[in-house]
Amino acid sequence: MSGMTLDAISTFLDSSPTIRLLKSDLAAYVIFFLRQSFKANNEESALSFSHDDLVHRLRNYQEELHEEERPVLLGSPDRYLREWSDAGWLRRFLPADSSGAHYQLTRYSEDAIRFVDNALSRDSRLVGTESRLRLVIDTLADLVRGASSDPDRRLQDLLSQRERIDAEIESVRGGGKVETYHPAQIRERFHTAVDLLKTLQGDFRAVEDRFETIGRQVQRDAMADDRRRGEILASALDAEDLIKQQDEGVSFNAFVNFLFAPHAQSKLRETIAEVTRIDAISSERAAIEHVRAMVPSLLAEADNVLRQTGRLSQTLRRLLDDQSAGHRKRTAEVLRDIRTLALRLKNQIDADKQPLPNDIGIEVETVIGVASPLTRPFWTPPQTFDLTPETQTIDLAIIQREARKLASLQRLEWDRMRDTIAKATAESPSIGLPDLIKLRPLRVGVIELVGWIQIAHEDGHRIDRDAVEEIEVHTLNASTGGPALLRVRVPIVTFHRTREEASVPVRTRRPR
Structure with missing residues (x-):
């Protein structure tokens, strides 16, 4: 709270893309569309969409608004996607395996969606005071245990845990009552876990922004300074190492190591399967579906963040290639000047009929380049294409019949x-x-x-x-x-x- 000064609040409310989205005249329509496209609990939601896919979704959304007689979003879908990207509500990028632009939510649109979701569900959702208090106490206790390097203190904690576990084991073996949570406590803890999961999924955007900031900074440094390739590469690697050493980077690396471990994934899937079979939360279908998609969703989110490192490498490769091209161009210019001077000197000597001077020469300051043959890629044959056109006959009767079949399909309720x-x-x-x-x-x-x-x-x-x-x-x-x-x-x-x-x-x- 020390950073919540009057100037900081005023600057945030004036400049934050999240606040601009919430204050926009079309805020309700934009937030609804972004949430339905990127955050809905169904098989159609995704971390990113290609330009054509998102244009198609937005066009269908506009048609639905037109059928409901809502005179909004009347422009072209391309215009709105461009405006939303410029406003910071969508992130437009070019994946390595695609030739077209893709879109994904930014951390600002994630914050706006989460704010509206929390505000709308505040009256209907369960307020988990007891479970949150226990979570805070358990976290603080774990912090104390993990921060202490005193072996006697650690041994005392372990012995206390073992005594508590042994006492419960003896009670169960002796026919004692098994203590279980009340259904209200079960629902309370379940909603707390779902809220934390939603917050975690939204926080990935901030991690992605860090990697993207590195790429932009490296590119600006390379364009502003006439530095050597090694200096650009060294600064980029130093910046990447710095991000990994910061708190966010350390936490993300630990998260990736845990989530990508096969044993951890298997144990997490088993736990999720058992949770979804608890009767006390059987009516929470939307939340259950959200938890069921937890593992693949988190894996996709982590993979998307790791791709930022790949995009940083591509930026470095492009910058270094541009510098190589610049060096080749300057070398060609120097050689052309040398040939011009040599030709001019030759013509002068021929005109004066003088002998060739002995002190003519050139000094080149360079270093020996060491290249490894293993760095060369293996030869692959060039891809060939069959350019012979094929005649296609369109049968309108078949198209109409298949279209009627498609139109007659019904969704399961x-x-x-x-x-x-x-x-x-x-x-x-x-x-x-x-x-x-x-x-x-x-x-x-x-x-x-x-x-x-x-x-x-x-x-x-x-x-x-x-x-x-x-x-x-x-x-x-x-x-x-x-x-x-x-x-x-x-x-x-x-x-x-x-x-x-x-x-x-x-x-x-x-x-x-």
Whole structure:
């Protein structure tokens, strides 16, 4: 809080891209679009999008606003992406493996999204005072243990932990009551963990900015000063080492070493799987999906930060190549001047018919260049392209038929399907898949039947792979378009009121 002076607050409110986004006339529409594109808990969200993909998403968003009769965002998508990048709300960059621009959120847009999300959920979300206090106490206790180099103090702490664990072991073995968290405490700790996870994912943008700042500084130094290649490379490596030695760099390296360890990943996935099967938080579907995507999301975030180092290397390579080209150009100019002077001297000597002077020569200050043959890349044959044009015949009938099939596809309503299971199991402890389909008949066809089995697999209900049953599915005949009846053999699926009553889930057998 020592940095929260009046001048600092005034400067922040006047210059911060986060505040400019929140104060913008289109703040609600921009924040909603950025959150839906980059932060939604579905398979379509990503860390970055190509220019064409984000333009397509923004154009669809504009069409939705037009259908809702909202007269906003009427310009071209390219214009808005350019303006949002210039404002610091989107980061535009060129990946090494792509020829087109990509976009990702900046730390300023992350802060704006998190601020709005926290403000809107403040009244509805659980305020975890007890879990946060315990987290603070545990963190401080761990800090004291980790900061002390006194062996007697460390030994005393370890013995105290062992005594506490041994006492609990003896209590459980003796038939004592196993202490568990109250459902409210479970939900409180779960929401605290989810909030920390969201904060962690947003903090990666700050780490990326550090690496990008290094690249810009190296580029500015190389353009401002006429320095040698070795000096540019040395300054860049020194700056990168400095970032790794700072607190953020040390913490990030420890994070990467832990997360990329196979044992740590396996243990984390097992813990997440067990957490998602706890009944007290079974209704928190959005938060559960967020936690389920935790490992791949964090791996992608870390990989994205590591790519910044690669982009720094590419910047160095480009700068050094530019300097090499400049050196070659200056060398060519010097050689041309030498040839001009030599020709002029020769013409003068020929005109005066004088003998060639003995003191003509040239001195070159240079060093011996040492090159290793191992630095040369292996020869690869040049890529060839078949430039012979192929004649393509467009069948409009096939296109129209496939377009009608695409338009007729329907999405599965996962939340309503899970609500049907909850209502059915509220009246009886369990219900079979055929009886559940009678309560909610299939509307989409066989794919909806597969959806019920997918829900049973994800939510821990019973799937007996050793027994099968037939279920009739009413669908349309693909050739005639008339009604048809299919009999599909599937494993016996039983939905239970609580997950403890269900046996251990087994792999689903693909419907035939």
